[in-house]
Amino acid sequence: MDFGRMFFDPSSGHENMLLMGNGHHVFRGPRSLLNMEETSKKRPFFSSHDELIDDEYYDEQLPEKKRRLTPEQVHLLEKSFEAENKLEPERKTQLAKKLGLQPRQVAVWFQNRRARWKTKQLEREFDLLKSSYESLLSDYDSIVKENEKLKSEVVSLTEKVQDKEVAGVVVVGQNPPLPSDEADVVAVQCCIKAEDRLSSGSGGSAVVDEDGPQLLDSGDSYFPNEDYRNCMGPVDGVQSEEDDGSDDGRSYFSNAFIAPELQHHEEGEPLGWWVWS
DNA sequence: TTGTGTTTTATTGCCTCC
């Protein structure tokens, strides 16, 4: 590193070394920063504002190891950060003067503070996504259970119909109205048709047909910001499902129970009893 | 007291903007 040359900083009154970094970052540090080994005197961190601007302290006593800012300095910096987390040059200079710090120290503090804020923000968003995911997973599980229950009902009704067919009582399309027993049989037959459609997958939902929670996988992000798109992919699809504007809260699943042609029924046309609308 | 993990301050290299 090129240690550069000494200069006098009028804002702090310190004689400082101009430190050259990578070509465009210019680091200013107290002279003794470069003479760390020359003194055995220790001062762990700043203890008062007066000490900060005490020339003698800088010139004669400081071992110039890394020092913590005082609580008062941190408080003021925090307040300033709350007001605006970016630091324009003028404010940097003012703050530095007020705190008895080098402008560079103020800039570094803001830099690190932004980094800490970003980390916290990511943690908060992660927690939010996690709880959202867990809630959806729980919804999904209950829907799967419900689906299993309905399927087994269909199976038992199918058996019932088959028993009646063996007995030779099934007549479809009769006029006048069927006796109630036979009407039951027709309803069950319709139900079987719907079940066939479901199990063939022609009009059913992947949500219901698949084993895992795959409803959660699609392109749109839960976050408005693209930066977070890859953070928690599996949750994403939920938002896009809702975005089509055709659904209410439970809409991801309800259509799975409706035969495709019945989903587009005309107004007033009766739906089967098995159809949720 | 000491070992270890965490936090804070500071540096470096790269990138973008003007």
Add this chain to the structure above:
DNA sequence: GGAGGCAATAAAACACAA
């Protein structure tokens, strides 16, 4: 090309259990 931002990292300071 200079200035400033950010990510990654180093290292000092600090906290705390054993």
